[in-house]
Amino acid sequence: MTSVDRALRLPRPQTRAMRVSADEAARQLMISVWLVALLVAATAVTATAGFFA
Numbered sequence: 001m002t003s004v005d006r007a008l009r010l011p012r013p014q015t016r017a018m019r020v021s022a023d024e025a026a027r028q029l030m031i032s033v034w035l036v037a038l039l040v041a042a043t044a045v046t047a048t049a050g051f052f053a
Contacts, residue, residue, distance in 0.1 A: 020028070
């Protein structure tokens, strides 16, 4: 294969399926739920502070 052929070759997507256990999936879901809850709480505090300022 020449350098021109190598340069014109389309990249192949290399994806691997990530296999996680049910416990790991549940743990990641709970972390996500907590992060969303913290973001909602921070937004509420910021909105309240802005309302009274």
